[in-house]
Amino acid sequence: MTSSASAGLVNAARTCIVQSGIHGLSMRAVAREAGRSLGSLNYHIGDKIDLIARLIAEETAERQRLAEAWRVRTDTLDLADPCVLAAVIAAFLDEAATTRRDCTLAGCELLLDAGLDPAGYPGLAGLLEAEDGLWADCLAPALGAHATAFAAVISAYCRDELPFSLALDSSDYRLLRAATIMRVAEGFTGQGQGLALSFDRLVARCGEASADVRLPVDLPPGARRTELAALIARMIVEQGIGSISHRAVAARAETSNSSVAHHFRTREDLLQAGMGSLILGLRAELQTADRPGGERGLLLIRATHSIALSAVRDRALLPFALDMRRRRAENVRESIGRQIGGAAGLDGAGCQAAVIALVGHGMAAMARQPAVASVPMIDHIAALRTALTQAADQG
Numbered sequence: 001m002t003s004s005a006s007a008g009l010v011n012a013a014r015t016c017i018v019q020s021g022i023h024g025l026s027m028r029a030v031a032r033e034a035g036r037s038l039g040s041l042n043y044h045i046g047d048k049i050d051l052i053a054r055l056i057a058e059e060t061a062e063r064q065r066l067a068e069a070w071r072v073r074t075d076t077l078d079l080a081d082p083c084v085l086a087a088v089i090a091a092f093l094d095e096a097a098t099t100r101r102d103c104t105l106a107g108c109e110l111l112l113d114a115g116l117d118p119a120g121y122p123g124l125a126g127l128l129e130a131e132d133g134l135w136a137d138c139l140a141p142a143l144g145a146h147a148t149a150f151a152a153v154i155s156a157y158c159r160d161e162l163p164f165s166l167a168l169d170s171s172d173y174r175l176l177r178a179a180t181i182m183r184v185a186e187g188f189t190g191q192g193q194g195l196a197l198s199f200d201r202l203v204a205r206c207g208e209a210s211a212d213v214r215l216p217v218d219l220p221p222g223a224r225r226t227e228l229a230a231l232i233a234r235m236i237v238e239q240g241i242g243s244i245s246h247r248a249v250a251a252r253a254e255t256s257n258s259s260v261a262h263h264f265r266t267r268e269d270l271l272q273a274g275m276g277s278l279i280l281g282l283r284a285e286l287q288t289a290d291r292p293g294g295e296r297g298l299l300l301i302r303a304t305h306s307i308a309l310s311a312v313r314d315r316a317l318l319p320f321a322l323d324m325r326r327r328r329a330e331n332v333r334e335s336i337g338r339q340i341g342g343a344a345g346l347d348g349a350g351c352q353a354a355v356i357a358l359v360g361h362g363m364a365a366m367a368r369q370p371a372v373a374s375v376p377m378i379d380h381i382a383a384l385r386t387a388l389t390q391a392a393d394q395g
Contacts, residue, residue, distance in 0.1 A: 009034050009041065010058045013051055014106045021309065022109040023242035027051065049120060056110065056123040062103050063130035071137045079142040086185035088138070089154060090178065096158075097165040105312060108163050112305050115366035116240050125368050131155055146391070149384045150187065152361075156377060157184050157353065159360030160301075163308035164325045172205045173322055180353035187388040188340060188350050188381060196349035203348070206326035215276040215320075217269075225263040225273065228253060232274030233281055237303050241310075244270050275310060278303055279320045301359050302366075329355035340382045354381050 012034035016024045027048055031041040045051050070092065079085045096104040107127070114121035135151035143150055161177065179195035179202055186192075195202065219226040231253055235243050249270060250257045264270045282303055304324040311317035329336060329352040336354055337345035346354070361377035 006044075006054065007058070009036075009045060009051070010055050013055045014102055017106045017109050018102050019313075021241060021313070022113045023240075023244070025052075049122065052110075052120065053122045055106070056121060056127055059103060059107055059110070060123065060127045060130050063127060063134065066100070067130065067134035067137055070134055074138045075141070077142075079139055082182065082185040082187075086178075086182045089158070089181050089185060093158060093161060093165045093177075096162055101166065104162060105166055105309070108166065108305070108309055111159070111363055111367050112302060112309065113240050113242065115302055115363060116238075118367055121367065128364050128368065131159070146187075146384070146387060149380060149387070153357050153377075153381055153384060154184060156357040156360035156364070157181075159363055160305075160328075160356045161360075163305050163312075164321060167308045167311040167318060167321045168325065170206075170322065172202070173325065176202045176206055176326060179349040180356060183347070183350040183353040184357070188346065188354060188385040189389050189392065191341075191344070192347035192349050196347055199348040199352070203326045203352075206322050215279060217272045217276040219273070219276050219280070226277070228260060228263055229273035229277035230281070232270055233277035233303075236274050236278060236306060237299050241271065241306060244274060246270065271310075275307065275317065279307065279323075282307075282324065301362060305363070328352050328359070336378070339378050340385060354378070357381060 009030065012030045013025060015033050016026075016029045020029075025048075027041055028038055030051065031038045034041070041051075045054060074088055077084050077088065079088065110121060110124065110127075114124050118124070132151060132155045135154045136148055139147040139151050139154075157180075164173070165177070175195065176199075179192075179199055182194060183192055183196060192199070217229070219229050228249065232244060232249055235248070235252060245267065246257050246260050246264075250260045253260065260270075264273055282300060307317060307324055308321045311321035329348075332355060333348060333351045334345070336351045337347075340346050340350070340354055358377050
């Protein structure tokens with residue numbers, strides 16, 4: 001197969017993911033999008049895992065080209081200046097959500113599903129390394145010995161922020177994001193100034209709209225459809241959106257396909273019900289979660305990414321995606337603050353920025369196969385903050 005023909009099939013696979021999410025990636029759908037027969041696709045590519053491997057290889061090459069472009073772009077900028085670095089991080093996220101939107105969305109979907117089945121996404125570790133390398137290359141000239149540690153934090157932060165930057169375009173979100181980006185760019189030093197001083201108000205503004213928005217599906221307490229929706233939500237968390245079908249839900253509920261179809265006629269109805277129940281459950285669980293770690297915590301975090309990525313295609317979910325984003329660090333502010341800032345703690349914007357980095361790091365850790373041993377991200381952030389503070393004190 002020629003390189004152009006192979007690229008066409010990879011582009012078709014990316015288009016299927018962009019249009020329908022990772023559950024839309026099937027050999028039949030890709031063949032249809034590429035204008036080829038299924039037999040031709042199987043002959044030239046192989047099976048679905050081979051197709052995914054080809055797509056990941058192309059996404060990795062795109063990230064490597066991107067890294068070089070950003071290295072040139074930032075070559076004359078003083079990235080040791082937090083204001084400059086914050087502007088660069090924001091510009092990177094904005095580019096990812098606009099001119100690079102399809103590649104970014106495909107990458108987010110691949111990462112999300114790989115957390116459940118790392119072996120099914122061969123080569124993804126190389127893609128993650130290419131993303132991490134972008135920041136290391138950009139920061140090395142200005143930050144020297146601190147560049148690698150700083151790059152790991154920024155890359156992890158962006159990994160969690162990207163789904164929300166893809167979905168959300170409100171001014172309230174942009175202001176909240178600007179506050180947390182600045183704390184990352186400052187290396188979490190000090191207690192935050194500027195927008196960080198208004199952090200609680202920024203968080204509140206992002207929650208006011210969603211309070212009055214109805215869920216995308218009616219789920220009355222005690223109803224059978226509500227019970228089924230809760231089951232679908234659990235399946236999304238544990239197995240991913242791709243696992244949802246009438247047959248699978250019926251098997252899990254130990255009932256007939258027709259019984260499930262009575263409440264939810266189409267697969268889209270199933271997904272909307274699951275998302276609605278997921279939103280309700282996440283709101284309750286995020287209020288009681290004590291830290292964004294552990295297997296259950298990471299599964300919940302995956303669920304918030306599912307909502308954000310679904311909101312890219314379904315604007316009815318936008319208020320709920322914004323609500324999930326503003327709730328980062330909602331109930332761990334005191335404990336996270338102590339672990340990073342010691343007895344003095346850490347300001348709200350700094351705590352939320354740190355938790356976003358923790359989440360991004362956790363998402364990557366789940367997707368790597370085999371798992372790579374590393375210093376816990378919270379210890380990494382604390383060490384970076386200490387090192388930067390000491391360097392500033394020494395002049």
